[in-house]
Structures are given as structure tokens and as C-alpha cells.
Amino acid sequence: MSNKIENRPLSDKALVRLLQQGDEGAFQVLVRRYQKKLFSIAFGITLNREESLDIVQEVFIQVYEKIGYFKEKSSLSTWLHRITVNRCLNWKRKWIRIIKFHHTAYDENKDNLILNQDSGNRTTDRLYEEKVMGQQIDAGLKKLPEKIRTVFILRELEGLSYNDIADIMRIKIGTVKSRIYYARQKLKVCLKPLVEEDRQ
């Protein structure tokens, strides 16, 4: 059954129906369809690759357990986004993140390892530049309060409408607009050198 599913494009609604029937192949399709999108959101909020992968994993397991209760009041993607955002903003994770921020050595070592592995394909200078740039962007994003960053990320990375963001975050549309505006103004200042460089 799973091969048949993989070979034909399935709408999200049809996918939900198959998932509710307990179709394992449909679940694999769901994972492949959404894992990168959910990772992007999780990374935009947590700014940590490994933690974001853990979150994505937990989201899919939760979806597997709760799909029977999904009443399609919102779309599948909105539901998935909401679970991901809630997982990211979960207070336990927040504390883990605070602790991890004080132990950056692990990630740095890991990045250095990747830097060495990839050096055959790309120049080391270029990779070093990318890494420094990444750190600058992360530092800029970290300056935004988490809930403002979340709204901004949902808009910038997923291109979600203000309505969808309001629905996912359970806030008013006016709040979405003001948070996006605030985030842009703040980042424009924090990341000014990078933005100027990008323009050239």
C-alpha cells in the first residue's frame, strides 16, 4: 500500500483520512512532506539544529498518536505548525535552551568537524564566512523575544498569511502585524552590515 501512496500526489485531506485509518505508508508520506518545513520553523525559534530535529521527531510522534482526534477544523499544515510552535515554546525546552546557551562548545566542535569534512567541495574561506555570518544572524535573532521571533519566522520562512499566524499563535491579527513590523525594524538595525553586504 505504501508504494502506491508514494507514487501518486495526495492532498492533505486524503492523507489525513489514510492516517486516521492507520496507514503506515501515509505516515511516511507525511513525514517526508513536512519534516523540512517543520525543521525550518523549529530552527528559526530554537536556533539549534539538534534540538530542532528532536522537536520535529516529537511532533510526528504526537501527530501519530492524536490523528484520530484531528477534526479538520484547521488545515493539516496549520495543525502541524501549531504543534511545532507549542513544542518549541514549551517551558521545559526553554530551560534546556537556556542551559545549552551556556555550553556552546559542543556545537562549535561539531561545526568545525563539518567544516573539515566539506572542505573538499568548497573553499575553507567561504565556509568560514558562512559560519561567521550564521553566528551573526543567530545573534540578531536571539535579540528578539521568542514570541516575536516565532511570528516573524512563520511569515518569512513559511510565508504564512497573517490570519494563519494568528490562528497558530492564538493571537489577534493586529498583534501579528505589530510583531512582524517590530522584528523587521529590530533586525534591520542588528543585521545592518549583512543586509548592506547582501545589497552589493
Place this chain on the structure above:
Amino acid sequence: MKTRPSECKDSLLSRYFDKTTTKEENLWVEAHLKTCLRCRKMMGDYSGLSRIIKQRVDREAQQADFLRVEKNVLLKTSNKNAYNVSGSFFSPRRLLIPVAVTVFLVAITTVFYPFKQKTPVSSAIIDSFSGETASVMIFEVPESGQTIIWYSENSEQMGDDNAI
């Protein structure tokens, strides 16, 4: 310190960038952008910001091990039962609370409810008098030692209300 011209509407520009402005607002912003260098620069900054953040996240996504995620998820879920719509009512978790409540109620009933059911108490008529207008009967309940005097008028409305 730079001051913005009074006609510039920064928050409107942010919404225009997101394509969420109305037709009238679009016309206003487009006309304004033709004459305002500051706002044109701001639009450029918004595009630049959007691009560098997307690139940043894409780079992380390229290095992320999604195959591992897929394997882990499929492995963990294969050991679990899906709570699908048809089977959800009988799922173990759903049954847990009703079963626990039933066990609790049974336990409470067992502890507090007396095992021996009281059998109807027998009574004996001690004496009875009948007249033209009324009748009286005297009962005695040996177990509780109660005496019941039953007075009954010989009318059409005679009934339980007349008991004393």
C-alpha cells in the same frame, strides 16, 4: 539622528512587503516609493533580511540528518497503536478512566453498603374495633417494639392519610 519624513508610513510598508495591503494602500505606497528614497531603501532592507534568514535556515536544513529523523519516527510509531477514529473508543487510554471510576465505585459500595438486606418486618394485630363510623386496628412490631394504631373512618375518602 535621522528623522523620518512625516508622510512615510513604516508599518504600512511592512504590510506592503507582505502583500497584505488593500488596493488603495497599494496605490498610495507605490506612488510614495517613486518619490521617497528612504522607503525604497527600507524595502530593499526587508528583501535583504528575508533572503539572509532563508539562506541561514536552508544551510542548517542541508546539514540536518532527516533520514535519521524518519527512521526514528517510523521505528517509534511502529510499536504504538494508532488511535484511529473507528478504534479510538476502545483504545486502552480511553478505557482507563471509566475502568478506574467503576473500580472506585464498586470499592466504595462494597465498604459502605450493608451486606445483609433487611427482610420485611412482620407485625401482629393485637386488637381491632369496628363501629358504624370508624374502625381501629392496633399492630405491634416485635423486632422494633413499635405499636401502630390504625384509625379508619368509614367514608369514601378512607385511605393511608388516616393513619396515626
